[in-house]
Amino acid sequence: MTYEEAAAYIAEIPKFTEKHELAHTREFLRRLGNPGIDRKVIHVAGTNGKGSVCAYMQAILLAMKKRTGFFTSPHLIVINERIRINNIQIGNEKFLEIFQKVKKTVDGMAADGIAHPSYFEFLFGMAMLAFEEADVEYIILETGLGGRLDATNAVEHPILTIITSISLDHTQYLGNTVREIAKEKAGIIKEGVPIIFDGTDEEASEVIIKRALEAHARCRKLTKNAYEIREITKKHIAFSRSSAYDKDVLWSINGCGIYQPMNVSLALEAMECVLDDREKDYEMWQKAVASVTWEGRMEEILPGIFLDGAHNPGAIRVFADTLQALEETEAVILFSAVADKEYGTMIEILCREVPAKQYIITEIEDGRKVSARELAEVFHRYTSREVCICPDVKKAFLTAAAKKGNGKLFCVGSLYLIGEIRRMIKEKEVEMN
Known part of the structure; x- marks a missing residue:
């Protein structure tokens, strides 16, 4: 079997199996040998910001010479992106090797009448096996959907849980209110395991605190009072924290996403929780944070061209906040969306709060796409x-x-759109003047 055949097999999984209970995932992991069970796992859930928080934590751990595995989703271009060891996605040869070991286990499950793992379960099993074989010390797990029933929640003894900002997304699966969605996210909280969370939304906070009390979990809530933005430009943000540890330290972040100071603050709180005092080298941490570039999050991919994976109302709202902070009123917006997102609300926010020079509407090659014409009709409203x-x-x-001229172009609305643009640029399918 080749790498291409392995990747194609995984892509076909959703056609012949469905999501399973956590007991199924745990049996799958047990048959794999419970890889990573003795490692230090940090488990992250939330609507927006999960990937960024994970990336900042990863950078700090690597700066402290900790071998680190990171399981993330979705991928933008190639599936290998989901499994990173010391911030390097696994190569095709290693991917194939791990795939074959997992496939052998899955074949054994089938012989015993046990259902095939879902797409996400299969990749999660591959990631945990890869991390075990790489002998990592820390494993950072980003949930795929929700938290309570997410395959990553099969890990029963993390050292820390984190919940990022919560807003309406995947409502058909997680609930129609922020409170209902927060309950699903709070499902990652474990007995006695510390929880750090974005407490900006009061309804979500109430749910998370209640669950933390039930689980006797030490709880740390961060609000916008946890930091102060000192400077924002199109290239970076500088902010300080109100924490007693480093209130006089200035933190610099690549990019201009106004949401990132909260994500960095969550990551720093997490590192202060899991690392001992000898490892709290804030000068080193500053350099690590400043070095992070997270693909598709207010990323300047080409001069004046930004990619932001804002794909739900909450993310679009903070995208709009960023453009307002930058006083960007004459940008061009390239937009697309998938049908299971609340694209009507997203478009309303864009039109009301981002007075762009022009909106270019496109559609992605996916079964869930919304046609450009249908999206445009909503824009016209x-x-x-x-x-x-x-x-x-x-x-x-x-x-x-071409329309942006000397101004700015922002591509938003769908991670599929962001991934396709990144691929075209990487493979030089588009030539820019």
Whole structure:
């Protein structure tokens, strides 16, 4: 079997199996030898910001010479991105080797009448096995969907849990209110295991604190009072923390996403919790944080062209906050969305709070796509500014890039869109003047 065949097999999994109970995931892991059971696991859930918090923690752990595994989703270009060891995605040869070991276990399950793992379960099993074989000390696990029933929640003894910002997303699975969604996210809280969370939303906070008390889990709530933004430009943000540890330290972040100071603050609180006093080298931590670039999160992929994976109302709202802070009122917006997102609300926020020069609407190659024409109709309800329909992503990107002139182009609305643009640029399918 080749790497390409292995990747194709995994891509086909959703067609012949469904999501399972955690007992199924635990049996799957048991048959794999319970890889990573003795490692220091940090488990992260939330609606937005999970990947960024994980990336900042990873950077600090690596700066402290800790071997670290990171399981993240979704991938933007290749599936290997989901499994990182010391911030290097596993190569094709290692991916195939791990796949074959997991596939052998899955075949054994089938012989015993046990259902095939889901797409996410299969990749989670691969990640844990890869981390075990790499002998990592820390494992950072990002949930895929929700928390309580997520496959990553099969890990029963993490050393820390983190919940990032919570807003409406995946409502068909997680609930129709922030309170209901928070209950699902709070499902990762374990008996006696510390929990650090973004307490910006009061409804979500109430749910998380209640669950933490039930689990006798030491609880640390962060609000916007936890930090103060000192400077924001199109290239970086500088902020200070109100923490007694380093209130006079200035932290610098790559990019201009106004949401990142909270994510960095969560990561720093986490590191202060899991590392001992001898390892609290804030000068080293500053350098680690400043070095992080997280793909598709207010990422300047080309001069004046930004990719932001905002794909739900909460993320679009903070994207709008960022543009307002930058006083960016004449940008071009390239937008696409999938059907299971609340794209009507996303578009309303964009039109109301981001007075762009022009909106270019496209559609992604996915079964859940919303046609560019249908999206454009929603835009016309909320704006009188120019809305251009361009279904082909490549043509839409080139059109948007040309329209921006000396201004800025922001590509938002779908991680699939972000991944496709990154791929085109990486493979030089688009030539920029």
